[in-house]
Amino acid sequence: MAYKTTLHLLFLILLKQSLLLVLLLPLSCFAQTGRNMMQINQQSRQDFNRMVNQRNQDFQSRQMLRSRSGSGSGLMTAEQLAQAQAKQQQLEQAATDKLTQLARQQQQRREQYPAANPQQAALQQKKDEKQLNILTVKNYREVFLPGQVVNALQAQQLPARAQQNLRNLNESLTDKLWWKKQEGAGLTAKLTAYSDTLSSLTTSLLGFDLASPPAMPPPFSLTGLTAQLATHTFDQTAATQLVRDAALSDKLVAGEQLAKAVNNFRSLSTAAVQSSPTNSKKLKEDVQASLRTVNKEMERYYARISAAHALTDAQKALLKSTSDYLAKNRK
Template sequence: MKLPLLAFLSLPLSVVAQYRPSYTPAPPRIGPSPMQMQQQSQQLARQNFQRQQAQQMQMMQQQMMRNQQQQALRSQAQMQRQMQQQLLWMRLRNGQQAAEDKQRQEQAEQQANEQIAQLAQEQQRKRLAQPAQDAQQAAAQQREDARQLTRLTVKSYQEVFLRGAVTDALQTMALSPAAQEQVQRISEELRDGAWWSQQDPAQAQAQVAAHSATLTNLTSTLLGYDIATTPPAVAAPSASRLSEGLANDEFDRGEAARLLNDAALAERITAGAGLARAVRALQQLAAPAGPPDSKKLRTEVKASLRQVNQELQRYHARVGTTGKLSAAQKAIVQATDEYLAKTKGDTGK
């Protein structure tokens, strides 16, 4: 109901209070303001961008590491395949070809040694023709001559002697032709039923003992240690001693040969573990606890001999594949390459 203004003003206060409009206050704000929400959104966007960048950088680094590892594995595998192919090639060559290769290698090494000796003689003649004026000049000339001679020795080793040293190391991994013939003859005899029928128990026992002893000696020679004992521990190839000598302008061919031979020995020991066990098992059959039993001995010897032949095949398939010899060769090449690069500008050689 509407009242005129004058009438409304004349009303008592208690009545006027009834006409006061009602007012409900707005609820307090609890959430963030629009500006705060915008700032939070921008901060989240920056964090997501930084996180994506970090993830991309990490993925790139991981990919680079994988590529480097794959490249290293491919290089190592390629060198191992080359070693294995070279070893197989050596096995397939006949005696005449091997002799011709050895003769050519010896001729190349002789020529290289003559060049080194000729340089040493020239240096000696020069020192006699132009003697040093004082001890300091003599010492400097001596260092220069030693560096020239070492450079020529190192280059000759890389180009000539290393090939022969690697070939020698590879040859230790395989049975010699004479040893192969012995193994084949023993295997054929012990598998021959007619041979067994001609032997009495004592004779058969004695022949098995003799043949197993021969196989033990051949296997020990092949693997580089007495298979009746624990195989020696061979350290990983390291050219540190070679590098130490080169730092003083000294190159030791014997140390380089030791690196290669130790690596070849480690290859042989690793690949021949099963072969050593099989040959030892055959040897144990030659000393039975009771009286000899020809039939039982024949069965056991044939089974044991089959195991020996299988392990010998596994040895041929495994030897040279661990990369130890290739790692030793790589260490020698790296050490000598560093020396030649370091002294390249110091001499005219």
């Protein structure tokens, strides 16, 4: 019994000493610990947010890839693209033929059953024009608009041949043996050729002159189109321009830094040709650094264009506007 009592007293003494040690610690220790915990939590939140953002970006990219190809299997091959374009041309021709046929039938009917007076003739003409407009809007909504959007989405990426050219360019300019084999005018000539290739494929990708990009198109607006539809008229050319402007807006925003990086690479190549550099090591380092910047901006372009929405917003707005018109004028 005495032994147990002694152990109990020792335990109480040790506990009391531990509490005293804790109480004697300076407040700065607790403050520092709190700050460390806050920093850890903040870092964890940042890491989590980055992870979520990356997942969202990956999801958007996958969704964009599926919409570009028309399926869930990835981007179109050159053969698939050619087949899709041929099919689209057939659909557009069939839609145009249908509109021509309706106009011909209307003309034949007016000739076969002429109006009794000018007023009735004007009313019949107005009725026929409305029917033609309804079919025009229907054709645009179901045939022409989808084709325009698919083409615009497909144009947001480099075709397979251009991708291979870019890979070849990178392989050469990052290869030590390639640089050792180049001398004098031969080196500058090849740099010029690579610069021309890079500028050409980037110009084709972005759809505008890299040295003088076009101005940003005006904000998307359906005001004019809505006013037309209210009077049973429809300017398909104007609707097509809205799609083109939206696609250009996406590319101007997504490709601004890529265009600058390629222009800088071209300037470096031009300077090398004009000055005939004697320090090949310095030239190599400058060229490779510039190329790394181009590659980085190319990756950023793809991330930005995948998240861009001006084109898809325009598509949705045009679909809704034309659908509403057709619903109101359904027979």
